[in-house]
Amino acid sequence: MAEKIRYYLEQQIPELQDLQKKKLFNQKEITMIMRRRTDFEHRINGRGSKPNDFLKYIQFEMILDKLRKKRLIRFKDLIDIKGTTISDYAGQRRIFFIFERGVNKYPKSMELWSGYLKYAKKNGSIKIIYETYSKLLQLQPRNINVWLSAAKYEFEKNKNIKSSRDLFKRCLRFNNDSIEVWNEFIKFELNYLSKLLIRRKLFGLISERQQIEDLSKNELNTQENIISINNEELNDELNQLPELNLSTLGTIETNPVLRGDLILTLYDVGLSTILKKTVDNNIKQDRFNKMFSFSYGIIQIIDQFEIMDRNYLLNHIIKRLIDEYPMELKIIILNLTLNLRYLKKSNDDEFVQNLQNSIKGYHAWFAKEKDNDLKMKVKLEFIKYLTDNYISNDDDDETTKLLKLLIKKI
Structure with missing residues (x-):
């Protein structure tokens, strides 16, 4: 020594x-x-x-x-x-x-x-950063924080979208039952898409040629440095994922990727994987809790991205929930209030129309449902939602008067 x-x-x-x-x-x-x-x-x-x-x-x-x-x-x-x-x-x-x-x-x-x-x-010190991440991930492949840190570094500092995606996928090979990883993966994809859409809207990038030039300037897909780790076979659930490096050219109307279909695929695979890993899978309540907790966490992430068609994304998630648990109070309220979720109170026709549609949806559900106890619970929760979000003691405008009248009819 x-x-x-x-x-x-x-x-x-x-x-x-x-x-x-x-x-x-x-x-x-x-x-x-x-x-x-x-x-x-x-x-x-x-x-x-x-x-x-x-x-x-x-x-x-x-x-x-x-x-x-x-x-x-x-x-x-x-x-x-x-x-x-x-x-x-x-x-x-x-x-x-x-x-x-x-x-x-x-x-x-x-x-x-x-x-x-x-x-x-x-x-x-770029070379040292890559070497350090690679060594650390090989030593601690189940350390979620390291994977997320590496993916964040690639996305935010290097603008290397492909490498960041690869890190998320590799992380899921070792931690596919982690809700946090699925949440961060979906948040990453939403972040990327929203920045892409905002930039195109801001600079008026309509043609595919303009979009390709913009991508080449703003995405450094270089492989000179790569955070590497030994390859292993993907889990069965992850094999359901599509090739993630899909084309982002076009518009929301012409390209399903820009509309958010990839995010919905990630949600579906993530939910199936997490439910499969549920310890007490035979207990209905435990399975519901896992499903709702994961789904609502994704909904709250989607809430943050205004440029996306959030109603389209949420409609898919809520439909998945209601197909499996049509009698659960939380899910029924989510479904009945979906078209109001991103609507702020105003005096315009759009707000009034959406409000009336939502209440019509409630009446249709109420007329069809036979469980009186559930009907009473939903009624109280629905009225509470409308009151908490759209009625203030200080307001006395026409919209508020209409809303109070509609609530009385409920």
Whole structure:
């Protein structure tokens, strides 16, 4: 161990000599730096070392490098040496080296891995970022947070849509029963589609040629860097997924992908997978709770994307729910209030028409239903929904009067 420590310390001599030559640190400070580094090296190489020892070592080096940069700016006119020298990059290189030694010794320490990635991203070290994600995902393939972090990095920083999708699919190979992963995957696809539609609307990109040019500028589908992990066969449920890199050319009216059919496919496969993994699958209530919880979570995600045809997407989800559980109060209310969900109270004809259609739908359901207890529960919930969302004590306009009249008829 002593020889290893001596070797590491000897490698630092040229850097320290350069710092002293530039007059950024004096002899006394150089001696102190060597003493601290020697102490840290003994700590991290000892048998009783902990991940926190590496983190403290890294923190010391970061503070030291920050001080070097500040002095370099302050004394730049007094430094005779021009150009880049060893002390300009040795600090960053050493920090990466300590991180690498730390994660190799403690591969389960997420604090070390997280710090490593954060530092690499801060310094724009693309190669290290990709290598770190790849190693971490191979070591911890069931760590959902790592997969989501990698997919987010590809989408938001690199604009690499294909790579981000691939990461979600690989994540589902190991975590296909995770509601969080399915939610994030669907949110990612909605995010991508909404940004695409907003951009096309804003710049008037109508022709396919314009759209292709826009995609080439705004999506970097390069494979120079790729977060890789050993391939494994897809689960049976995931084999139902279509090829996700489908064409996004055209309009909502002409292209089902832009309308959201891919999102609905992801929802269907995700729901089937999660229900299959339900522990007490024979218990009807447990199965309903899982189904409703997952479905309503997706509905709340869809709520956030105004540019999408949200009624179209929700209609598919609610139909799936009501086909299987036609007597559940929560689902009935969702169905009866669907065409009001995104409608704000106003005095225009559209609001009044949708309101009347919704109430007509309620009356049609009420006339057909034979369970009196359920009818009473639905009646109370439906009135509560209308009152909570559209009636205020301060309002006394014509629409409010009409709404109150309609509620009385209910």
